[in-house]
Amino acid sequence: MKANNEMNQSTVSHEDPVILQQETFLQKLWSWLFENKVMLLFLLICVGGVAVSGNSASFVIENVAIRFGRNAFTVMSLLIPVLAGLGLNFSIVIGAIAAQIGLFFAVDWGFNSIMGMLIAFLIATPLAMLFGFGVGRLFNKMKGSEMIAGLILGYFADGLYQLFFLYILGGILPVKTESLIIPGGIGIKNTIDLTGNMKYALDEVKLVDIVLIFFVIIAVVSVFRIIAKLKKKEKSVMKDLIILLLAAAVYALTYVPAVEKMLMTSKLSLLNVFLIIAVVGIVYVIWKIVSNKLHPDPKFKALRYIMIIVAIVLLYALTYIPELEKILMNSKVPALPLALIAGLSLFNAAFLSTRIGQNMRTVGQSRVIANASGINVDRVRVLAMIISTVLASWGQLIYLQNLGTFATYGAHLQVGQFAIAALLIGGASVSKATNKQAITGVILFHTLFIVAPEAGKVLFNNAMLGEYFRVFVSYGVIALALAMHAWQRKKKPSLELPA
Secondary structure, eight states: OHHHHHHHHHHHHHHHHHHHHHHHHHHHHHHHHHHTHHHHHHHHHHHHHHHHHOOOHHHHHHHHHHHHHHHHHHHHTTHHHHHTTOOSOTTHHHHHHHHHHHHHHHHHTTOOHHHHHHHHHHHHHHHHHHHHHHHHHHHHTSTTOHHHHHHHHHHHHHHHHHHIIIIIHHHTBOOSOGGGBOTTSSSBOSEEEOTTTTTTTTTTOOHHHHHHHHHHHHHHHHHHHHHHHHHTTOOOOHHHHHHHHHHHHHHHHTTSHHHHHHHOOSEEEHHHHHHHHHHHHHHHHHHHHHHHHHSOOTTOOHHHHHHHHHHHHHHHHHTTSHHHHHHHHHOEEEHHHHHHHHHHHHHHHHHTTSHHHHHHHHHHHOHHHHHHTTOOHHHHHHHHHHHHHHHHHHHHHHHHHHHOEEETTTTTTTHHHHHHHHHHHTTOOSSOOOHHHHHHHHHHHHHHHHHHHHHHHHHHSOHHHHHHHHHHHHHHHHHHHHHHHHHHHHHSOOOOOOO
């Protein structure tokens, strides 16, 4: 009997690691499913909507690609305030207002094409910084109620905007272009057509020009870093020199006739986009492995990076399926907006790794701890709002030039609502958001926007139901996220500064 007990105990102890490993895997799987439940739900809804609507895969992918280039930048402008503890920034409407003021004056002064967009950016940016500063100061007086304050503030700003465009322009401030004024001499028309001046101004910038801009930025940053290190008598300038030389080598390739001919286009097919992402991903993994060989890190997991390479290769192999290859070749996105979205992704990641970015994370996690650490909480929150408002204004300019028309009194109204809904659909929350969630959310949200009317027509013989479903989704997702956030805070209250 004693021998049997010892055998059973030996068997259990031998199986324990396996059982524990299975339980850990199941726990991780359940945790992942729970954290991404909203994203998975809308993924299923999108798949069902595409199947019911009868739209072809090529039609859906082409339209999603267009909407992605048009809207992703604005959605990604929401990330920094979330991580800084300000929640969902409904006040990005104010950034959109700054963009529309800049765009109006650029049109009124007769600027065209890329020069007109640069003027619009130059006007909108300082306005957005001023507005963001004011919003940040107001939010510091309303800690804990930033989201409702941002929503109400957006309505208040819209009232001032309407007053400016309906009465002040043409009534107090002169307007040079008479065709922009409402008959009677006061106020601006409901719609401003950008065709012939700034429609597709950013979308038509060629790849070769983007490479030049990229090289100039890299060169300026590298030179400044080298000078700063030499002044501090630091010897670690080799890395910056290598980056500068690589950027110069890449730009030199644009003078090769075959390469120059290839870059004389303003649009990229999704197949080429995927190829670029795959190459960049593999180069990044190789860089990480080589860096670990030079400077070993005990936490480095080589298997993880090998699996990433395998996944990239397998996914790229799928593009050789004839039907999928045809769809990806026919679906194109403007190169410059896509480059700006990629640049913003890198900025978000790089900024949050800086000292200021780490301070923002600390403030977002706990204002008590941040205050005790000597961080100026109010200043950090104001900076987060300035950055978000400026980025939102740039995103609105990208959106309007692609749309080609400027609804004077309504283009900004639903910017915050739709951007926040897209972010939440991607799996973000009131207190956590990433680039990946923003990108996923834009794709799912706009897939739903494309197929909802047709799905409503097929199911209920009424396309308007699909339109109503869009509004229901945007408001419903926001309401669900806020309710879940309140429930989580009730279960696990966080440290906060007293009001």
